[in-house]
Amino acid sequence: MALRATNREAGQVTVVELGGRITLGDGSALLRKTIRGLLEDQKTKILLNLADVDYIDSSGIGELVSGYTAVKNHGGDLKLLHLTKKVRDLLQITKLYTVFDVYSDENDALGSFR
Amino acid sequence: MTTDSKHLEITLETQVESVNLAEEMCLRVAEAAGFGEDDCYRIGMSVREGVINAFHYGNQERPEKKIYLAVDITTEKMIIHVLDEGTGFTLSDVPDPLAEENLLSTSGRGIFLMRAFMDEFDVVQGRTGGAEIVMSKKLPGPGGSFPNGQGGRESAPQQGA
Numbered sequence: 001m002a003l004r005a006t007n008r009e010a011g012q013v014t015v016v017e018l019g020g021r022i023t024l025g026d027g028s029a030l031l032r033k034t035i036r037g038l039l040e041d042q043k044t045k046i047l048l049n050l051a052d053v054d055y056i057d058s059s060g061i062g063e064l065v066s067g068y069t070a071v072k073n074h075g076g077d078l079k080l081l082h083l084t085k086k087v088r089d090l091l092q093i094t095k096l097y098t099v100f101d102v103y104s105d106e107n108d109a110l111g112s113f114r
Numbered sequence: 115m116t117t118d119s120k121h122l123e124i125t126l127e128t129q130v131e132s133v134n135l136a137e138e139m140c141l142r143v144a145e146a147a148g149f150g151e152d153d154c155y156r157i158g159m160s161v162r163e164g165v166i167n168a169f170h171y172g173n174q175e176r177p178e179k180k181i182y183l184a185v186d187i188t189t190e191k192m193i194i195h196v197l198d199e200g201t202g203f204t205l206s207d208v209p210d211p212l213a214e215e216n217l218l219s220t221s222g223r224g225i226f227l228m229r230a231f232m233d234e235f236d237v238v239q240g241r242t243g244g245a246e247i248v249m250s251k252k253l254p255g256p257g258g259s260f261p262n263g264q265g266g267r268e269s270a271p272q273q274g275a
Contacts, residue, residue, distance in 0.1 A: 023133075023134075023162070024130055024133055024162075024166055025130040025133075057159065057162050057163065057166070058163055058166065058221070058223040058224045058227055059166065061223055062219075062220040062221050062223070063220070065218055065219070065220050066220045068218075069218055069220075086155065090227075093227075093230055094211065094212070094223055094226070094227075095212050095217055096217065099217055099218065
């Protein structure tokens with residue numbers, strides 16, 4: 001299933017609702033385009049809602065890391081919300097669970113941005 | 115499933131679409147062989163990563179080069195071969211993606227994932243001179259074991275004829 005991405009504003013935070021697969025090709029490209037577009041618009045507080053993302057491959061992981069680094073380099077924060085079991089397991093075995101701020105409650109996630 | 119071995123092979127173009135094609139083909143074989151949902155996910159992911167490796171690192175995304183995918187189902191396991199037309203590589207030269215200095219690397223996790231998700235994994239020099247990834251997963255069934263501790267069994271399909 002192709003990746004879908006829609007943005008909404010929640011205070012100073014942009015919540016990106018993602019659904020589908022973040023994999024080599026269109027999925028990774030859309031994630032990159034979405035994050036880069038937000039940074040161009042000076043939106044540097046980004047919360048990725050991955051509730052409907054059921055599959056990420058190494059290319060998708062790379063794109064998440066690339067986005068995280070790009071946002072940090074702009075002085076912002078990129079955090080993750082609502083991981084599915086497969087995605088959580090993937091981030092755990094790659095040790096990225098310790099890199100990303102991960103939340104299971106949107107209000108908690110929104111409140112964590114400064 | 116009979117006790118006969120089965121062999122499938124396909125030659126893939128060096129293009130992104132080949133990654134999905136390879137994954138879908140191997141998923142069908144894995145499902146037919148009786149693997150449960152979790153193992154099918156791990157096998158599918160490993161095939162994806164093997165073909166991505168061949169596409170990107172082996173064949174350098176050059177469209178004139180081919181990727182050779184072969185799948186064997188024996189009485190004991192599903193064996194997958196992914197061969198490229200690159201110059202090959204040595205496993206010990208691959209950086210550890212879990213090392214602190216590599217955690218924020220945007221690439222280099224494919225080999226790690228294949229190793230984590232399959233029971234056996236190796237890279238040898240193939241007949242093309244390129245890298246040949248050889249990986250396998252033990253078939254589910256009575257008495258089956260999963261050496262890496264991740265090959266959970268959701269069902270116990272009939273294995274003997």
